[in-house]
Amino acid sequence: MPRSNRLFEIIQILRAARVPIRAEDLADKLEVSKRTVYRDIAALQAMRTPVEGEAGVGYMLRKGYDLPPLNFDEEEIEALHVGLAMLIRTGDGALQQAAARVSRKIANVHDAADWLQVAPWGAPQDDPELACVSTALLRRAVRGARKLRLTYVDKEGQQTTRVLRPLGLIYHVECTLLAGWCELRGGFRHFRTDRMLGADLLDQSFAGEAAALRKLWREQEDWNYIFSP
Structure with missing residues (x-):
């Protein structure tokens, strides 16, 4: 933090x-x-x-100390409440903790919209005690344009270890996908987090190529539904 x-x-x-x-x-x-x-x-x-x-x-x-209020209207508060609550479906533990912190900050200056409820079912939790790869580590790799060594099992049960240039995370209802340029296959590939056996953040950076690769990936894969306010 x-x-x-x-x-x-x-x-x-x-x-x-x-x-x-x-x-x-x-x-x-x-x-x-x-x-x-x-x-x-x-x-x-x-x-x-x-x-x-x-x-x-x-x-x-000391009593009386306060921070400037957050200026949101009622529907904006309700949108934030639902959006933050839906992060529980991603299985991304670090994002869920961040959402809880944001919710507390909003609740300090606004009434909680606790009458809006979100069902928790979705992707499995990325619990390190269950040997799951941390989604926070994957986000850190994408954010920092750092190469990633990934051990992965595909749908046929074949295990491979490969080096990726991670480009994005796609949160589906029941799983999360990591998108990246796979050096083993020489192309864009998508990897389910629930099939990852291990992931190591490497010191190698691809910052100079990240923006161009991400643009090409979005064009080729036609990710037109990505939310863009």
């Missing part, structure tokens, strides 16, 4: 707290070390954010 996002998240956690929050509890929520939390608290205090407390006791945000 980028530091700016983490500082904002600390403020949100402290705003919602009724009792002081210990550094170790903040560290668990943010998945960072206590030392990082101490540095972040010091940075917030240096920016005159009214965080009170000390190490070993806990931290609170």
Whole structure:
């Protein structure tokens, strides 16, 4: 999580707290070390954010401190509520956690549209304890234009290991596909995340080619339904 996002998240956690929050509890929520939390608290205090407390006791945000409101109309709030809730169908655990954080931020300044419910059934959860490949790792590879070594089993049960230039993720109702240029086959291929046996992020970058490859992939595969506001 980028530091700016983490500082904002600390403020949100402290705003919602009724009792002081210990550094170790903040560290668990943010998945960072206590030392990082101490540095972040010091940075917030240096920016005159009214965080009170000390190490070993806990931290609170002084009453009356607030952030600028999010200006959404009623239908925009309902659209956000449904869209964020539907992320549970992707099986992407990291996106679901991010959606929960966004939902908390919205709920702090707007009434929750909890009368809008979304059924949770969809792609299987990318649980690392079940030896699943993390969808967050795949997104990181696409975002950073980093090559990926993938161990994969196709529908015929054949296992291969190949190097990809990952270009995009397509969230279907029951599965998620990784699209990429396959160096083994010399062409665009799509890989179901539920057939991946392993994925390693490589140091090799293809940043100079990513935009052109993605454009060619979208043209060849005719991904015209991609949401574009």
